[in-house]
Amino acid sequence: MTxxxxxxxxxxxxxxxxxxxxxxxxxxxLVPGATSEAEAATRAVKALNIAASKAGSPYRWGATGPHxxxxxxxxxxxxxxxxxxxxxxxxxxxxASRPVSPSHRRKGDLVFFHWGSxxxxxxxxxxxxxxxxxxxxxxxxxxxxIWSGSVWYGRVH
Numbered sequence: 001m002t003x004x005x006x007x008x009x010x011x012x013x014x015x016x017x018x019x020x021x022x023x024x025x026x027x028x029x030l031v032p033g034a035t036s037e038a039e040a041a042t043r044a045v046k047a048l049n050i051a052a053s054k055a056g057s058p059y060r061w062g063a064t065g066p067h068x069x070x071x072x073x074x075x076x077x078x079x080x081x082x083x084x085x086x087x088x089x090x091x092x093x094x095x096a097s098r099p100v101s102p103s104h105r106r107k108g109d110l111v112f113f114h115w116g117s118x119x120x121x122x123x124x125x126x127x128x129x130x131x132x133x134x135x136x137x138x139x140x141x142x143x144x145x146i147w148s149g150s151v152w153y154g155r156v157h
Contacts, residue, residue, distance in 0.1 A: 044108020046082040051132040090122040097154025
């Protein structure tokens with residue numbers, strides 16, 4: 001018998017709650033509207049590639065693209081094009097993301113620069129200790145090494 005023909009009998013023998021629990025433990029998301037880890041990772045890499053495609057775009061305070069960006073405008077634009085809405089500011093994006101330890105960061109995670117508990121800058125993690133970001137007035141969107149130890153990582157779901 002295949003798993004497909006076993007499903008109805010499994011439901012009747014163990015109950016819907018048990019099946020949902022088994023499926024969740026197996027890594028499958030059964031909650032309507034929920035995003036699986038794989039979908040989130042694919043979206044994050046897509047957002048990273050979109051940010052990279054904006055290399056050389058000028059910084060402009062308050063700009064959200066498609067030709068000029070501030071730091072959170074670049075992350076907002078990149079994730080929106082990848083299919084996920086983010087809040088507008090770096091602090092709001094931090095509040096809306098799931099914290100990730102530096103040892104578990106992945107490409108496409110957000111990198112938040114902070115002073116104390118206040119987030120003042122955000123970029124998209126590109127791997128190897130680098131981010132894509134729109135740094136400041138007079139600068140262009142670019143790939144750069146993370147220059148500070150005062151960073152937090154956040155995963156978008």
